[in-house]
Amino acid sequence: MGHGPAGVEPSGARDRRPVEAVVTTEPDGVEVVQRQRDACGLTHQPLLVLDAVRDLLDAHGIGEGPIAWQRIGAGQSNVTYLLRRGPRPPLPRSAHDMVREARIQQLVCREGLPVPEILAVCEDESVLGVPFYVMSALDGEVVTDSLPTALDSRSDRAAIGAVVVDILLRLHSVDVTHGELSAFGRPDGYLDRQVTRFAGLWSVNSRRELPLVDELAQWLSRHRPMSQRPALVHGDYRIGNLMFERIPPARVLAVLDWEMATLGDPLADLGYLTATWSEPGTMPTPLHLSPVTGLPGFATTADLTELYAAASALDLTPLPWYQTLALWKAAIFCEAMHTRWLDGERPGDEFAPALADGVPLLLEQALRHANEL
The missing domain is CATH 3.30.200.20 (Phosphorylase Kinase; domain 1)
Incomplete structure (x- = not known):
């Protein structure tokens, strides 16, 4: 922000409704x-x-x-x-x-x-x-409820999915074995730490009992896959955290919200992307924050997976495990938002009250992914 007009854009999980710019x-x-x-x-x-x-x-x-x-x-x-x-x-x-x-x-x-x-x-x-x-300020579009007219052709809708996957592949191709980035995480044991850490956060973040939290934690521990290689992991990679250029063809101007970035398993990002991607027939959860991708012409989660697989040497067979992990973790950090709202620490928040029902929805969808493995 500099002297002169600046912008306010709280990040992380976002309300779908736009706020009038003033x-x-x-x-x-x-x-x-x-x-x-x-x-x-x-x-x-x-x-x-x-x-x-x-x-x-x-x-x-x-x-x-x-x-x-x-x-x-x-x-x-x-x-x-x-x-x-x-x-x-x-x-x-x-x-x-x-x-x-x-x-x-x-x-x-x-x-x-x-x-x-x-x-x-x-x-x-x-x-x-x-x-x-x-x-710096960037002049672009973040895709949530709708597309700008310039990017709303059938071909542009199809291209957006390909661009989203291409940027993810570029992110995962960064060399993290040398240089300063190598100090930003410990890839070994990443998946174990994710399950252990978030399982321990539930009792801190919540005042209610939802048995599915513990059941999924145990399932994740029992079925944990072996990480195939280390990579830079964004941690919140979804279309709503990408800013697109305003003119066609579809191009990503910036990847936003690096709070959860670390070194770990690249399939964690692909699992999160596909678990939060809206498409026809999916049960909406609080993490389906860009419902526009459910419109005709957009890539499906199967399309995204195929695009990633075509350019990667990774075995994507265990992807449902990573999708389960993504939504289980989301349930736990969303519960923290809800508890802070209950404690009066998020005044004026219109998103957190809905998490009373939204967190159980995330857990139910996580269980559906677990049953796909």
Whole structure:
């Protein structure tokens, strides 16, 4: 974010409904305040402190003049004002690490992957209460409920699936055995750690008992496949985290939301992509955030799998296991959102209340994938 218009796009799981874009320079006294002292007496810590952000931008030579901001989304995890920050504290251990996320994007940019340019990183929590980073503004389209007219031909719809898979293959082809990226995770034991870690989070994140959480954890442990090779794993790879250029042919302008990126098993990304891809006949869950792909002409999950298989030497036989893992994990982190909403930590949230029913739906769909193996 620089001096002048900026954008707000909370990321992670997103509400399907668009939020009207409004550019403003006036603090609302709740989420945006002018000075830190203006936050005294507020129930919740503000998300933006304008004077503090202006000073940071000035120090990095980013723009000039008054700061404006624009809300362009209604996301559920981290918050993006063309600077990206975590949600209000308290934060789960190791979650919402904006400094790490910015560094990963800087490194994958060097590998030729399309990402926003990182302009500045602030590790000083006294500025906004959490670390954050500032990135360049990009003029593109994120596909959710509809397509821009310029990309809505039958051929463009078919091409989008191919482009989504092509970018994923490029991501998974990055060499992670040498250089700075090799320090961003431990591929050995990745799948074991995923199951163990998320199984332990349920009791922390929830106040209710859903037996399917434990049943699926045990199933995942018993049927865990052997990872075939290490790769950079995005962790939230879905069409809603890709920004497309506005003109045909379909091209990805940027891959967004690198919070969960690490080194691990590449099929974890393919499992997540296919488990959250909307197509006719699928049961919608809170993770089907781009329902437009269910329209005629779009690739199906089978098409996506075939495209990936054609360009990869990996055996995709165990893919249902990875799809099960994806939705089981999603149920657990969505439960955390719901619990924080119950605790009053997500005021004004319209997504979290629906997770009372949405989390069980995710678990039921995960079980369906498990039964396919």
